[in-house]
Amino acid sequence: MRLGVLDVGSNTVHLLVVDAHPGARPLPAHSHKAELRLAELLDDEGAISEAGIDRLVAVVQEALEAAEDKGVEEVLPFATSAVREAANADTVLARVQKETGITLPVLTGDEEARLTFLAARRWFGWSAGKLLVLDIGGGSLEIGFGMDEEPDAAASLPLGAGRLTKAWLPGDSPDPTDVRALRRHVRAQIARIVGDFARHGTPDHTVGTSKTFKQLARIAGAARSTDGLYVQRALTRRSLEEWVPKLAGMTSAERARLPGVSEGRASQLVAGALVAEAAMDLFGVEELEICPWALREGVILRRLDHLPTP
Incomplete structure (x- = not known):
């Protein structure tokens, strides 16, 4: 099946499309990314600015359109520390869901570390x-x-x-x-x-x-x-x-x-x-x-x- 993982990170929003099957190595098919630097868009109160949220929503929508164009059957979205630690994280996530239809799960730091470890273990x-x-x-x-x-x-x-x-x-x-x-x-x-x-x-x-x-x-x-x-x-x-x-x-x-x-x-x-x-x-x-x-x-x-x- 063709999967798309949508990574809303602290530097970039990255859609990675892979052809994947249980027991097989995921094969990259397409990559779509936009540099946002959310970690640098926090204001003095630790919130993501309105302009930053607008840009995030637009970039997520672009990534979803790219996933559709590439025939992705399932999108696996997630956000990391920039959204996780933003003072207005709930507002950010609500806007993304309302305007793109995507519910964006936020990984904990522990989950990030464990999933990255899994990838390294499978590679080596x-x-x-x-x-x-x-x-x-x-x-x-x-x-x-x-x-x-x-x-x-x-x-x-x-x-x-x-x-x-x-x-x-x-x-x-x-x-x-x-x-x-x-x-x-x-x-x-x-x-x-x-x-x-x-x-x-x-x-x-x-x-x-x-x-x-x-x-x-x-x-x-x-x-x-x-x-x-x-x-x-x-x-x-x-x-x-x-x-x-x-x-x-x-x-x-x-x-x-x-x-x-x-x-x-x-x-x-x-x-x-x-x-x-x-x-x-x-x-x-x-x-x-x-x-x-x-x-x-x-x-x-x-x-x-x-x-x-x-």
């Missing part, structure tokens, strides 16, 4: 052993650890690249004092939960998902996306530590000229790199492997698990 398989999965989104950082498809430990922290950029790094080229303050904040937040994971043992394999990790790996020399999904891509802590001060000293335009960095994400890359560096350091990770699958694929896989086998 049982031979990867105990997995530590790190995912940096626009609004939050998700962490999962375990041996099975359900992680033994999962956490979600408000350390998304978009959220932190807005709150801590104003201006185009961040002030070194602001970068240092954000570094302290990020490390203090992550350090609080490291012990919850450490009691479950040492990971056999550490995985990074999300656009932030993919961009950082590409900057550090990993293969291009055009080289295909199955090329192994990794990011070392050493290379990341070398790049963090370089990125902090650049303007957004200069970062956008780096390999693999999109113009829309360039402004968030310093905050994302600080989170990645802190997580790898505090969890004792020297190298992680980039996983092509993440939350959207986890949602699809969970849905397939509940379909009857033909």
